[in-house]
Amino acid sequence: MxxxxxxxxxxxxxxxxxxxxxxxxxxxxxxxxxxxxxxxxxxxxxxxxxxxxxxxxxxxxxxxxxxxxxxxxxxxxxxxxxxxxxxxxxxxxxxxxxxxxxxxxxxxxxxxxxxxxxxxxxxxxxxxxxxxxxxxxxxxxxxxxxxxxxxxxxxxxxxxxxxxxxxxxxxxxxxxxxxxxxxxxxxxxxxxxxxxxxxxxxxxxxxxxxxxxxxxxxxxxxxxGDDIVPTSRVTWVPMARTTSGNYYSPGSGTLYFDRRSLGMKPMEVVFDSGSTYAYFAAEPYQATVSALKAGLSKSLKEVSDVSLPLCWKGQKVFKSVSEVKNDFKSLFLSFGKNSVMEIPPENYLIVTKYGNVCLGILDGTTAKLKFNIIGDITMQDQMIIYDNEKGQLGWIRGSCSRSSKSLMSSFP
Known part of the structure; x- marks a missing residue:
């Protein structure tokens, strides 16, 4: 894309x-x-x-x-x-x-x-x-x-x-x-x-x-190729046909915040490494923003930052997401029984050069998108597998900073 x-x-x-x-x-x-x-x-x-x-x-x-x-x-x-x-x-x-x-x-x-x-x-x-x-x-x-x-x-x-x-x-x-x-x-x-x-x-x-x-x-x-695909612990879902094109899709997922349903119908999802950030349609985007804001510490104040539309500053300048991630909760996308993708704060937040923390989920309606995109930020430190032979998509969490020679020890 x-x-x-x-x-x-x-x-x-x-x-x-x-x-x-x-x-x-x-x-x-x-x-x-x-x-x-x-x-x-x-x-x-x-x-x-x-x-x-x-x-x-x-x-x-x-x-x-x-x-x-x-x-x-x-x-x-x-x-x-x-x-x-x-x-x-x-x-x-x-x-x-x-x-x-x-x-x-x-x-x-x-x-x-x-x-x-x-x-x-x-x-x-x-x-x-x-x-x-x-x-x-x-x-x-x-x-x-x-x-x-x-x-x-x-x-x-x-x-x-x-x-x-x-x-x-x-x-x-x-x-x-x-x-x-x-x-x-x-x-x-x-x-x-x-x-x-x-x-x-x-x-x-x-x-x-x-x-x-x-x-x-x-x-x-x-x-x-497939000979380094992990043999266990991978979450697999069938590839689904999308209504908007021939994209890689795990189908429609139900969105949860801190394990609580946001009360919306399932949202059509596409995996796209050509997108830096995640993009949600208007309703799930607004629900996500509302849930995030409701649970935030009073020490975080909304601030304007040219990097992304929604950012916060703290009582000190942030240097990494690890310093602020405990103030946020995980999102979850459920694609059916035992097929859940957790999106922890480090998979939807960035810290900018100005020391602010920003939301890496954007409103897809501004880009005229008809579905929801899981982009690079949400894919970080997960092996994402697109198996066209078996018609399935998979993911497994693990460190992606290792060399290719130590892949199997990272993802058993």
């Missing part, structure tokens, strides 16, 4: 379907060698909820492989890089813009092009044009290309997979070149055919299973 998150807000990807086409076989994949479908690729993450606003991964793309920082987004399908094709409107990014070559351009009739922009005619048959718009009015315009992604697997081997992604030469995001962006583009990990995860499954590189773990201390890890 987000492009590389140039500002901490939620984005819902809506593909603007460009030129029309006819279906054809997918581009051939070129894995480095035949792999077991149980192979898993693990990546270290960088970033944080505040003040960075997103978590990102280094992907090695091209031949020879060059590093690019990509914002991890489970809410949209298409991976894209800012691309010198030439670049009409691009941000300053950490690495030189990706330079495509003509032989890497995906033709309009390719199956991944037709899956991305169905029922349209080809304006230029030799290339697949795309345009994506997001709810914050950001957009990416470009062409699809295919190039090698070099992935390191847990068994110490390396595979090169030829994957299709967007070469974005006209980006309308953030302040468009006025400031340095933290990432080079976006890593689309949704359920669509053009998602990197779907392509890796199609090529037999990894199973269609994704997991991420965002650390409250910054960083964390990301994995593709």
């Amino acid at each position: 987000a492009p590389a998150r140039w500002s901490p807000t939620a984005f819902l990807a809506v593909l603007l379907l460009l030129p029309p086409f006819a279906p054809s076989p997918a581009r051939a994949a070129t894995p480095g060698k035949s792999l077991s479908s149980a192979s898993t690729a693990v990546f270290q993450l960088q970033g944080a909820v505040y003040p960075i606003g997103h978590y990102y991964v280094t992907m090695n793309i091209g031949d020879p492989a060059k590093p690019y920082f990509l914002d991890v987004d489970t809410g949209s399908d298409l991976t894209w890089l800012q691309c010198d094709a030439p670049c009409q409107s691009c941000n300053k990014v950490p690495h030189p813009w990706y330079k495509p070559t003509k032989n890497k351009i995906v033709p309009c009739a390719a199956s991944l092009c037709t899956s991305l922009t169905p029922n349209k005619k080809c304006a230029v048959p030799q290339q697949c044009d795309y345009q994506i718009k997001y709810t914050d009015k950001a957009s990416s315009l470009g062409v699809l290309i295919a190039d090698n992604f070099t992935l390191s697997l847990r068994n110490s081997s390396t595979v090169r997979a030829n994957l299709t992604f967007g070469c974005g030469y006209d980006q309308q995001v953030g302040k468009n070149g006025a400031v340095q962006a933290a990432t080079d583009g976006l890593l689309g990990l949704g359920k669509g055919a053009v998602s990197l995860l779907s392509q890796l499954k199609q090529q037999g590189v990894t199973k269609n299973v994704l997991g991420h773990c965002f650390s409250t201390n910054g960083g964390g890890f990301l994995f593709f």
Whole structure:
């Protein structure tokens, strides 16, 4: 649902379907060698909820492989890089813009092009044009290309997979070149055919299973494949279809505050790593704010802070959420019997550079959202698992600041 998150807000990807086409076989994949479908690729993450606003991964793309920082987004399908094709409107990014070559351009009739922009005619048959718009009015315009992604697997081997992604030469995001962006583009990990995860499954590189773990201390890890998914203590729920798109959803959950029902009908929920914060619809948002305020210590005073809409100051300047979390209570989302996600204060609060504590749950009606989003802040220090093989979502609480080599000791 987000492009590389140039500002901490939620984005819902809506593909603007460009030129029309006819279906054809997918581009051939070129894995480095035949792999077991149980192979898993693990990546270290960088970033944080505040003040960075997103978590990102280094992907090695091209031949020879060059590093690019990509914002991890489970809410949209298409991976894209800012691309010198030439670049009409691009941000300053950490690495030189990706330079495509003509032989890497995906033709309009390719199956991944037709899956991305169905029922349209080809304006230029030799290339697949795309345009994506997001709810914050950001957009990416470009062409699809295919190039090698070099992935390191847990068994110490390396595979090169030829994957299709967007070469974005006209980006309308953030302040468009006025400031340095933290990432080079976006890593689309949704359920669509053009998602990197779907392509890796199609090529037999990894199973269609994704997991991420965002650390409250910054960083964390990301994995593709299923052989490090914990075998016990994971809360699993079936993936549900959403009324607003093909998003990862555990269905409708009942909201509780301090284990007491807030008296509302179940709310449709989406898991979206492309959103920095959580977004609730008007009714659950107002109920949450009212419940929080009713239980607050008189030592906390509401204060204006540019970081977020609702903030409080204390009798002293706060340096971390741990100093103030005892003044707040946990929220809970119940998705049925024994399927509960606890949202403790550290999963909905931040402390700003001004020393105030702010609510990281926002009113989704201002972003014109039709459902409720669980974003990065609520996912911190939980392994979140998107198992497309079994059609289920899972979560298990644990430290996300460990290295990928000690995963199994963190999550038995």
